[in-house]
Amino acid sequence: MLSIAAPPTDGAPGPASEELAVLLVSNGPGELTTWVRPLAERLHGELALRPRQPEAPISLQLVLVPCPNATGQEQRVAEGWGLFTRVLPARRFWWLLLRPRRHGPWPRHGVVVFLGGDQFWTVLLSARLGYRHLTYAEWVARWPRWNDRIAAMGPAAAARLPKRWRSRCVVVGDLMADLSESARQQAPLADAEWVALLPGSKRAKLQVGMPFLLATADRLKALRPDCRFLLPVAPTTTVAELLAWAGPANPISRHFGVEPPTLYQGELITAAGTAIQLLQAHPAHGPLSQCALALTTVGANTAELGALGVPMIVLVPTQHLHVMQAWDGWLGLLARLPLLRRLLGVALTAWRMRHRGFLAWPNISAGRVVVPERVGAIQPAEIAAEAADWLAHPQRLAGMRADLRGLRGRPGAVAALAELVQGLLPPAGAA
DSSP states (O other), rough: OOOOOOOTTTOOSOOOOOOOEEEEEEESSHHHHIIHHHHHHHHHHSSOOOOSSTTOOEEEEEEOOOOOOOOOOHHHHHHTTTTOOOEEEEGGHHOOOOOGGOOOOOOSEEEEEEEEHHHHHHHHHHHHTEEEEEEEESSSSOGGGGGSSSEEEHHHHHTTTTTGGGGGGGEEOOOOGGHHHHHTTTTOOOOOEEEEEEEOHHHHHHHHEEEHHHHHHHHHHHHHHTTTEEOOOOOOOOHHHHHHHTSSSSOOOOOOHHOOOOTTTTTTOTTOOEEEEESSSOHHHHHHOOOOEEEEOOOHHHHHHHHHHOOOOEEEGHHHHHHHOOHHHHHHHHTTTTTTHHHHHHHHHHHHHHOOOOOOOOHHHSOOOSOOEESSOOOOOHHHHHHHHHOOOOOHHHHHHHHHHHOOOSSSSSHHHHHHHHHSOOOOGOO
């Protein structure tokens, strides 16, 4: 795996470049798992690509762009997949635009594919390298003039385009619709009533989510002794970090009365004796798809669960607003400044909670309540009681599962997007 090392200076000769390049551009952990990896795997299955075929004429590369919601572990995770000849970290993006040959050599021809972040970054990158440009538009394509092709998630995104650019657009569907199809091929869990716990992957979410969900699991186990728990470890975090956020160094753990759990044979064991199976394989779609219910924070995980058809309760405990600053945009950046972080972070988050609209992706997509969102000074005991009530009524869970599956549409978006990428590549001999 080739990562960015000491590059040659401008004008210095480098190794002979590949004839063609495909650059996938993305940002945070959710997009990497649900968009980038499936497309990269599909492209490797249909084309001769480096690094899996070292002598292939086309390289597959990943460029990470600045994002306030990134964890900083995206490069490490992506390199571990063995899908890319090069993974450019977000901190190098501006230098890539200014002096691309310092990160080269670059093939003369290629395709830049937007899969997360700010769409304008791919506009700049494709123009700087002279490559063709493809945007996957989940809700809107913001720069259609500078796109060779636009892959829209659905008709709504396509309809937002000015008429003069609609000929460049193809509706491919939702990339996440393929998740449930692949999940069925994975090994089944033991026969039990499984509940998934998803505390998030970012510091602000883990600080609240870990102690809250451990306390909730203890209370739910008391109400339904036969239920079992699993916790997928996000690729951008570690078991050691989860243990730290559940321990005495985290003051929020004391707020919820959570004693430090222990780690035993791949399980977290709470002080009350509740066993939580840790899933460290990525992605964990197979086990997740077999869960009766998930308790989750907001974010891309709600989209993943929705794609898998897993009923969920989405949790945002607001009694700890001073650490819930994982918002997007310039206000989110201001909330992380040392002098303004606490005051502005609390004010910003409180305002967002009052004017929030929907927070879970299934609800945003449907424009109505599909999964319950619990926002406020919620407590583990009340969430455990609500979860127990859902589990006691499997017909209600089946209804939520059917609604979630109806939102995602048919599989095939990854294949359609891969076809568009191939269509933008010139024949290898003509490069």
